Amino acid sequence: MAATSVPLGTTRRPAIKPGRILIYALLILFLLLFLLPVYMVIITSFKSFQEVDLSRMWQLPVSLNFESFARAWEVLAPNFANSLLLVVPATAISAIIGSLNGYVLAKWRFPGANILFPLMLFGMFIPYQAILIPLVQFLNSVCLVPNADGTCSTSLYGNIFGLILVHVVYGIPITTLIFRNYYTEVPDEMLEAGAIDGSGFWGLYWYIVLPISLPGFVVVIIWQFTQIWNEFLFGVTIAGSSAQPITAALQNLSGSQIVEWNVQMAGAFLTALPTLLVYILLGRFFIRGLLAGSIKG
Amino acid sequence: MSKAGRITAFFVLLPSIVLLAIFVYGLIWGTLTTSLTDLERVAALRGLPGQFIGAENYERLVNSGLERRFRIDMVNTVFFTLSFIAACLASGLGLAVLIDQKIQFEGVFRTIFLFPMALSFVVTGVVWRWLFQQNSGLNVLPTAIGLPAGNFSWHLSQDKLFTFNWADVPNILVMVVCGLVIYFALNAYMKKKSQRAAFLAAVAFLLLMLVTFNVPNQAAPLRSEEHGFNVALFSITIAAAWQMSGYTMAMYLAGLRGISDDLREAARVDGATELGVYRHIVLPLLQPITLSAMIILGHISLKIFDLVYTIGGENPLQIDMPGLYMYFVTFRSGDYGRGAAIATIMLIMVAIVIVPYLATSLRKERN
Incomplete structure (x- = not known):
């Protein structure tokens, strides 16, 4: 912007240039816009029900009131537990599957892989509505606990196991993609050296590939954790009421008759907390997973 | 890499392929037929x-x-x-x-x-x-x-902004396609592929003629209904x-x-x-x-x-x-x-x- 005022060929820059001030002003303006909803969540959730009032919406609470967090937790706690029970196994299983698939696709190229891989990837872009109806029918037809008279007392439909299965299966494309891109960076020479020593498929994986996979696992685990925790469509359609994850419960909370905004904001905060913590603690890996989702590794 | 390893590799990938074949393509087929x-x-x-x-x-x-x-x-x-x-x-x-x-x-x-x-x-x-x-x-x-x-x-x-009639959608769609064809024609022209540019320009002209004579709307008659950008x-x-x-x-x-x-x-x-x-x-x-x-x-x-x-x-x-x-x-x-x-x-x-x-x-x- 003001660069033309600097003689060409010099790198010396004046201490304060109007262009720099403009850059920071714009950045701070954007910063405020991005944090606006955060401010609103925090101030509203610390208000009492009586204090939540449209005319005082932007004002700080008169005192810190934890009542809304207690109320929100009371409603959401079982669903918070459901989400944890769902996310932990689903994430672990999809990370293991992704790692093995990625290893195969990156290091054991076989004929047809070039056609197979995009066909696998397509699965991560489809609108899940397009598989939902037969999926419900399928889950409903798989009986876990039959009754004595031949009817079914517990099927995969409306059950946490069904939800775990669904998230693992639809997580295969993205976890495979991330690991494939990660392992492609590993030089083939490393594996060839191992192969000369007589290691086979599993030996190479166990002694050479797996020990250097930690960053890949971190990216995949963060990605799957965030995706599954935040997921909503499967949560409201195939989980049933007993296995309902927290996102579905939060939506129910907001659909209740008397809108208690303070409780809703506290609920939103509780729902967001686990993924936010992951993001703050491991943000670097989070971004890597994000960009992997746009295919170019 | 050994041949045995290659076979193992295939069998490791197989379950995922089968699962996706069923849960993505099989279920899409199910949705289509339903x-x-x-x-x-x-x-x-x-x-x-x-x-x-x-x-x-x-x-x-x-x-x-x-x-x-x-x-x-x-x-x-x-x-x-x-x-x-x-x-x-x-x-x-x-x-x-x-x-x-x-x-x-x-x-x-x-x-x-x-x-x-x-x-x-x-x-x-x-x-x-x-x-x-x-x-x-x-x-x-x-x-x-x-x-x-x-x-x-x-x-x-x-x-609503940009209100239009649902019955005009066929014309509008053809116009959008026409716009894309014109864009590609210009692109081809810039890259000095004049033959291709001329062909695309002819296609665009044809599409424009179709819309001028209201052909798409008549070919796919839709109900008259107001829509727009909410x-x-x-x-x-x-x-x-x-x-x-x-x-x-x-x-x-x-x-x-x-x-x-x-x-x-x-x-x-x-x-x-x-x-x-x-x-x-x-x-x-x-x-x-x-x-x-x-x-x-x-x-x-x-x-x-x-x-x-x-x-x-x-x-x-x-x-x-x-x-x-x-x-x-x-x-x-x-x-x-x-x-x-x-x-x-x-x-x-x-x-x-x-x-x-x-x-x-x-x-x-x-x-």
């Missing part, structure tokens, strides 16, 4: 098939007076997708360029612009619905700097862009960091202004990223469900989307056949965007 029936929930959950009724579900969605809601959804999807992509690209690129100016506290800015990506659309929806309260929220913000308060009713607004969609756009523009920024930033400083310095030495460096060096190099971002954002907006559900609730016609309607038709009304038809149309829209993208980006990778 969409040609009148299957209802009660029968479906007993494992009974529906009656085959051909394309009737689709015909109803496109033309029946009872299915106006679906047509509103399609129009909403198009306008929302366009405004959402535009908002994300503009703010994403702007933020990336600002952050790329060797600023202090870069990490802090990046972290804050990107954090909404870690949230669920449901959380975003709950929070923004509160901000969209007509008598407070965002509307009173201007008063902080002495301006009068706004009076926009956000997601509840009933106003301004209520701005609310969804703002909330969705708040969540996704940090992602767009991250994509652009990765691209900017890939452009060497030497290249920019060389341009500066040649006398380019800072703005000129961006216009002639940086932006052209970012074009592939813009395309990727458009596709990623586009496929998100085409299948959006949770955000709209949370902001709008049960009957938000002015911000309704096919994803939401599919849910209500299927799981509230129990009309599986019609729900499957809506889902199939959603899949086709997403596939149109994604399939060419997958094909080209993997071909590029192989070369």
Whole structure:
């Protein structure tokens, strides 16, 4: 912007240039816009029900009131537990599957892989509505606990196991993609050296590939954790009421008759907390997973 | 690598292939066939098939007076997708360029612009619905700097822009295709492929003639019905862009960091202004990223469900989307056949965007 005022060929820059001030002003303006909803969540959730009032919406609470967090937790706690029970196994299983698939696709190229891989990837872009109806029918037809008279007392439909299965299966494309891109960076020479020593498929994986996979696992685990925790469509359609994850419960909370905004904001905060913590603690890996989702590794 | 290892490798991948073959392609086939029936929930959950009724579900969605809601959804999807992509690209690129100016506290800015990506659309929806309260929220913000308060009713607004008649949609579609053909013709002309340019120009002319004589509208007669860009969609756009523009920024930033400083310095030495460096060096190099971002954002907006559900609730016609309607038709009304038809149309829209993208980006990778 003001660069033309600097003689060409010099790198010396004046201490304060109007262009720099403009850059920071714009950045701070954007910063405020991005944090606006955060401010609103925090101030509203610390208000009492009586204090939540449209005319005082932007004002700080008169005192810190934890009542809304207690109320929100009371409603959401079982669903918070459901989400944890769902996310932990689903994430672990999809990370293991992704790692093995990625290893195969990156290091054991076989004929047809070039056609197979995009066909696998397509699965991560489809609108899940397009598989939902037969999926419900399928889950409903798989009986876990039959009754004595031949009817079914517990099927995969409306059950946490069904939800775990669904998230693992639809997580295969993205976890495979991330690991494939990660392992492609590993030089083939490393594996060839191992192969000369007589290691086979599993030996190479166990002694050479797996020990250097930690960053890949971190990216995949963060990605799957965030995706599954935040997921909503499967949560409201195939989980049933007993296995309902927290996102579905939060939506129910907001659909209740008397809108208690303070409780809703506290609920939103509780729902967001686990993924936010992951993001703050491991943000670097989070971004890597994000960009992997746009295919170019 | 050993042959035995290769066989083991195949068998390790096999379960995933089988699962995806069943759960992606098999179930899509199931949806397709269900969409040609009148299957209802009660029968479906007993494992009974529906009656085959051909394309009737689709015909109803496109033309029946009872299915106006679906047509509103399609129009909403198009306008929302366009405004959402535009908002994300503009703010994403702007933020990336600002952050790329060797600023202090870069990490802090990046972290804050990107954090909404870690949230669920449901959380975003709950929070923004509160901000969209007509008598407070965002509307009173201007008063902080002495301006009068706004009076926009956000997601509840009933106003429409760019109104058009549903019966004109065939003409409009042909016009859009015509515009694309003209774009490719100009592209070919620029690259001095005059034969191809001439051919494309002829095609464009033909399409234009068809529209002039109203051929598309007559070939596919649709009911007369007013539609338009519901301004209520701005609310969804703002909330969705708040969540996704940090992602767009991250994509652009990765691209900017890939452009060497030497290249920019060389341009500066040649006398380019800072703005000129961006216009002639940086932006052209970012074009592939813009395309990727458009596709990623586009496929998100085409299948959006949770955000709209949370902001709008049960009957938000002015911000309704096919994803939401599919849910209500299927799981509230129990009309599986019609729900499957809506889902199939959603899949086709997403596939149109994604399939060419997958094909080209993997071909590029192989070369």
